[in-house]
Amino acid sequence: MADGPNHQTQPWPGPSSRQPLDLHSTTRSPGEQQCDFAGPFSPGKRGRKNPNQPPILAMASRGGGARRTRPNVLVTGTPGTGKTTTCSLLADAVDLRHINIGDLVREKSLHDGWDEELECHIINEDLVCDELEDMMGEGGILVDYHGCDFFPERWFDLVVVLQTDNSILHDRLTSRGYMGAKLTNNIECEIFQMLLEEARESYKEEIVMPLRSDNVEDISRNVGTLTEWINNWRPSRS
Numbered sequence: 001m002a003d004g005p006n007h008q009t010q011p012w013p014g015p016s017s018r019q020p021l022d023l024h025s026t027t028r029s030p031g032e033q034q035c036d037f038a039g040p041f042s043p044g045k046r047g048r049k050n051p052n053q054p055p056i057l058a059m060a061s062r063g064g065g066a067r068r069t070r071p072n073v074l075v076t077g078t079p080g081t082g083k084t085t086t087c088s089l090l091a092d093a094v095d096l097r098h099i100n101i102g103d104l105v106r107e108k109s110l111h112d113g114w115d116e117e118l119e120c121h122i123i124n125e126d127l128v129c130d131e132l133e134d135m136m137g138e139g140g141i142l143v144d145y146h147g148c149d150f151f152p153e154r155w156f157d158l159v160v161v162l163q164t165d166n167s168i169l170h171d172r173l174t175s176r177g178y179m180g181a182k183l184t185n186n187i188e189c190e191i192f193q194m195l196l197e198e199a200r201e202s203y204k205e206e207i208v209m210p211l212r213s214d215n216v217e218d219i220s221r222n223v224g225t226l227t228e229w230i231n232n233w234r235p236s237r238s
């Protein structure tokens with residue numbers, strides 16, 4: 001089991017939510033309203049993992065890395081911001097294993113079925129966390145997903161949030177066939193920087209790294225920046 005908030009299955013709130021709409025999630029903390037995005041229009045904000053945890057324990061779990069000899073990195077961002085492209089190049093450049101959560105969910109059926117209306121799988125966050133737990137403990141994992149608040153905080157040493165100019169992202173998503181509410185929701189997600197906010201609410205601010213991803217030069221620079229960061233990373237001695 002993941003050690004994040006207690007997960008429960010709740011119905012998807014519908015296309016008015018600002019959740020990115022590729023693989024959506026239905027597991028949420030008890031008492032939380034049926035909104036998948038904590039943002040300007042959401043009724044309830046999702047806080048950091050274990051908000052009741054005393055600060056000293058939060059410090060002790062930070063980095064989780066007593067056992068890790070390689071860092072774990074999460075690359076998140078709205079669909080189309082370049083997560084998979086960036087992770088593929090980065091995984092080739094450094095000794096990290098790229099895990100695309102969408103692919104993992106499909107391959108291992110870590111979902112609660114298919115939503116016909118939204119045309120996406122309903123991801124089961126508990127199954128995903130259970131599947132990843134052991135390998136995350138070993139370290140050296142590059143996780144690629146358009147959400148970040150349900151993973152245990154202790155898993156990651158760095159959380160990268162890719163961001164793209166709205167009009168550029170609009171063109172990328174329409175060229176992938178996105179339209180209607182799915183397109184609008186994802187563009188609004190980017191306009192309101194939902195993923196950056198989610199990352200900052202879920203992880204220590206100092207490990208959250210926003211990076212522009214508007215063009216190929218950005219990708220190249222980001223891969224260089226992240227390669228340097230990974231190669232310079234050292235396990236914490238705590």
Ligand SMILES: Nc1ncnc2c1ncn2[C@@H]1O[C@H](COP(=O)(O)OP(=O)(O)OP(=O)(O)O)[C@@H](O)[C@H]1O
Pocket residue numbers: 022077078079080081082083084085086146172213214215216217218219
């Ligand atoms: N910085 C960039 N410059 C130019 N093209 C890009 C950039 N980032 C992504 N793209 C293009 O946009 C498309 C989507 O990229 P990619 O699949 O990497 O995004 P993603 O964030 O992983 O999306 P998803 O969450 O849907 O998997 C691809 O065609 C890719 O080549």
